[in-house]
Amino acid sequence: KPSKRITGIVPSGKDGWEVHSAAWARQQAGEDIIMLSVGDHDFDTPSETIEACVNAVRGSNHHYTPLPGLPRLRKAMAAASTACTGIETEPDEIIATQGGQAALYAAVQTVLDPGDHAIVVAPYYATYPNTFSAAGATFTVVETPAENGFQPRADMIRAALKPHTRAILINTPNNPTGAVYSRERLEELADICKEHDLWLLSDEVYWTLGGGEHISPRSLPGMAERTLVINSMSKSHGMTGWRMGWLTGPTEMIRLLTDLNLVTTYGLPAFISIACAEALENHYGVKEIAERYAARRALMLEAVRGMNDVTVHGSQGGMYVMLDISAIEPDDEKFAWGLLDKEKVGVMPGSSFGEAAAGHIRISLCQPEPVLKEAALRLRRFASNYR
Numbered sequence: 001k002p003s004k005r006i007t008g009i010v011p012s013g014k015d016g017w018e019v020h021s022a023a024w025a026r027q028q029a030g031e032d033i034i035m036l037s038v039g040d041h042d043f044d045t046p047s048e049t050i051e052a053c054v055n056a057v058r059g060s061n062h063h064y065t066p067l068p069g070l071p072r073l074r075k076a077m078a079a080a081s082t083a084c085t086g087i088e089t090e091p092d093e094i095i096a097t098q099g100g101q102a103a104l105y106a107a108v109q110t111v112l113d114p115g116d117h118a119i120v121v122a123p124y125y126a127t128y129p130n131t132f133s134a135a136g137a138t139f140t141v142v143e144t145p146a147e148n149g150f151q152p153r154a155d156m157i158r159a160a161l162k163p164h165t166r167a168i169l170i171n172t173p174n175n176p177t178g179a180v181y182s183r184e185r186l187e188e189l190a191d192i193c194k195e196h197d198l199w200l201l202s203d204e205v206y207w208t209l210g211g212g213e214h215i216s217p218r219s220l221p222g223m224a225e226r227t228l229v230i231n232s233m234s235k236s237h238g239m240t241g242w243r244m245g246w247l248t249g250p251t252e253m254i255r256l257l258t259d260l261n262l263v264t265t266y267g268l269p270a271f272i273s274i275a276c277a278e279a280l281e282n283h284y285g286v287k288e289i290a291e292r293y294a295a296r297r298a299l300m301l302e303a304v305r306g307m308n309d310v311t312v313h314g315s316q317g318g319m320y321v322m323l324d325i326s327a328i329e330p331d332d333e334k335f336a337w338g339l340l341d342k343e344k345v346g347v348m349p350g351s352s353f354g355e356a357a358a359g360h361i362r363i364s365l366c367q368p369e370p371v372l373k374e375a376a377l378r379l380r381r382f383a384s385n386y387r
């Protein structure tokens, strides 16, 4: 019989990806499906990074690496963290992880014991609840109202605090809404963390894809010692399949996290570490990728602007646009299934990301502009013929 720990990770057996899985299966079977359901680039990793990896494989980089990451990689990640968070970060404040998801897992394991409580600000990235379940921790979802531009509200977070609350998890720029949290809202969150002695887990994997100014709560007064920043090569450097990310935090926490790597990854692949170090040092692809998503976001927002009964909130950064379709159909799952069946466009129902996103659909911008234009046409046709 499997352990409760493992069966508890996806307790309902329903993970919110049902429409996406159906869209993918239909595409594989040869249907003309436009997939706007995933956050994975339609383009390859920049050629310079591939070249760096090939050179590293041809060299003798085939051996174990230090548990917290190769020194050169930690140095490059520290420099990237300095740029991302706006405060000077040292290599011993960094641990390399297998992607942002493993950084999230590590962060949650590091600050929460089984039975501890966390606050998850929603709409959230789909794996957040599972990541807390995997630690045996409990959590309360605090919604950020759409009419508020999906910005977090301090009064709502305060109302959800419990005596055993240990952490708050946020994500800016946000998946799925595209909201970029403002300095004022982050300062309010920082005050709550300081008042109640909480950790702030800050997922900043989309920091290079923001439309406005990216503010990391790690840079706010008194927050560096209580913030763990989740970061990743996946989105910024076009490297989703390489599985490389990192966590930034106080030196003592990073030292403890090394013990987690001892029993999980036992270090990361040497040649991938070297390619990532080179990609970080030279910012391979970063500017081009950011510009590409900015152009696609502008295209999609423009296409949606003319649609009756469809509204957009947030949408300043990241790889997605959230559309409020509740004036057409309050049941977002029904809308998403209909869009797939009738117009062959796969999107994510908003309710997969928490209640605040119910009545919305999430459109990913991971397709070339002509495909996005075609998708917008199909969406317009579906919305105007609805019922």
Ligand code: PLP
Pocket: 039, 098, 099, 100, 101, 102, 125, 171, 174, 175, 203, 205, 231, 232, 233, 234, 240, 244, 245
């Ligand atoms: N955090 C957020 C908000 C995400 O959207 C994703 C992926 O979509 C991740 C973390 C994990 O990404 P990765 O593990 O590829 O770094």
